[in-house]
Amino acid sequence: MSEHDALSTEVMDALVQASFTVMAALSQVAAAHEMSLTQLRVLAILRDHEPKIAELAAHLGQDRSSVSGLVDRSVRRGLIRRTRSTEDARAVQVTLTAQGQSLAAEITAQIADLVVPLIQRLNATEQKRLSALLGRLLDEQIGQVAAG
Amino acid sequence: MSEHDALSTEVMDALVQASFTVMAALSQVAAAHEMSLTQLRVLAILRDHEPKIAELAAHLGQDRSSVSGLVDRSVRRGLIRRTRSTEDARAVQVTLTAQGQSLAAEITAQIADLVVPLIQRLNATEQKRLSALLGRLLDEQIGQVAAG
DNA sequence: TATTGTTATACTCTATAACTATA
DNA sequence: TATAGTTATAGAGTATAACAATA
Numbered sequence: 597m598s599e600h601d602a603l604s605t606e607v608m609d610a611l612v613q614a615s616f617t618v619m620a621a622l623s624q625v626a627a628a629h630e631m632s633l634t635q636l637r638v639l640a641i642l643r644d645h646e647p648k649i650a651e652l653a654a655h656l657g658q659d660r661s662s663v664s665g666l667v668d669r670s671v672r673r674g675l676i677r678r679t680r681s682t683e684d685a686r687a688v689q690v691t692l693t694a695q696g697q698s699l700a701a702e703i704t705a706q707i708a709d710l711v712v713p714l715i716q717r718l719n720a721t722e723q724k725r726l727s728a729l730l731g732r733l734l735d736e737q738i739g740q741v742a743a744g
Numbered sequence: 745m746s747e748h749d750a751l752s753t754e755v756m757d758a759l760v761q762a763s764f765t766v767m768a769a770l771s772q773v774a775a776a777h778e779m780s781l782t783q784l785r786v787l788a789i790l791r792d793h794e795p796k797i798a799e800l801a802a803h804l805g806q807d808r809s810s811v812s813g814l815v816d817r818s819v820r821r822g823l824i825r826r827t828r829s830t831e832d833a834r835a836v837q838v839t840l841t842a843q844g845q846s847l848a849a850e851i852t853a854q855i856a857d858l859v860v861p862l863i864q865r866l867n868a869t870e871q872k873r874l875s876a877l878l879g880r881l882l883d884e885q886i887g888q889v890a891a892g
Numbered sequence: 893t894a895t896t897g898t899t900a901t902a903c904t905c906t907a908t909a910a911c912t913a914t915a
Numbered sequence: 916t917a918t919a920g921t922t923a924t925a926g927a928g929t930a931t932a933a934c935a936a937t938a
Binding site: 809 | 918919920921922
Binding site: 600603604605606607608610611612613614615617620622707708711712714716717720722723727729730731733734 | 748873
């Protein structure tokens with residue numbers, strides 16, 4: 597448990613507050629479609645990938661059994677489908693249905709409609725600066741913390 | 745469902761990605777103490793406030809009954825306590841116990857230990873710039889989205 | 893033997909509806 | 916009547932453990 601300087605702490609507070617604002621926007625859009633944030637993440641991932649259950653679980657940081665249930669519920673809603681892998685008869689490939697693709701696109705647009713107005717409080721130069729600074733922050737992944 | 749320019753979209757992506765990184769850090773610290781993100785938020789709120797159940801519910805954006813259960817579980821762990829309000833015999837004031845205060849401080853430090861190293865990839869000038877830009881973004885609250 | 897996914901089980905989180913005590 | 920909080924109930928989300936099928 598170390599000490600940190602005042603400026604870093606100030607930036608951290610701003611970052612945490614901004615994150616809660618962004619997450620509130622994502623949650624609001626998810627809730628408008630009666631979905632959880634995790635279901636929304638699954639849809640977003642599936643726009644660009646056809647992961648197996650285990651890959652999806654790793655990406656979400658959850659257990660395979662949790663993801664199996666998660667997939668169940670979205671399959672029941674007609675948003676995604678399971679396909680048996682041809683290479684490995686144990687594995688399942690998860691993909692979007694046409695309905696899922698359409699919903700994913702709608703959700704993306706709704707998120708943009710909430711977040712872009714905030715961003716446009718900055719002029720183009722400031723936007724480029726913010727994007728670059730955030731990019732620098734995210735070059736690598738975050739560490740691990742020990743239990744207390 | 746409107747269109748947005750490429751720069752705004754780029755900034756939005758950076759912002760969303762940064763938010764997921766920050767939330768992952770918060771979740772990791774919460775999990776290390778076998779708590780949910782919401783329980784962690786409650787602890788953070790209680791560091792500076794002694795809210796009634798209804799106030800806490802409003803702050804978290806949840807139903808009073810949900811918060812009642814949330815409070816139950818933290819009371820059972822000895823982190824917070826319920827106090828009957830002296831002004832209104834119906835109301836309950838929620839406060840941290842000594843153990844809760846100590847845990848809240850520990851959690852705050854652990855979050856800083858994860859997030860500050862990211863921030864320190866930027867020099868002091870850049871940190872001030874980032875803080876200022878995020879501050880501008882957050883001046884007001886976010887709008888509402890209609891269901892699809 | 894090890895891995896992939898599912899199922900059974902248990903607990904947390906959340907909301908709605910109904911209730912009580914108080915205002 | 917209205918408000919503050921709780922309880923009952925139900926469904927989603929999550930993890931652990933045990934399992935069948937496949938590698």
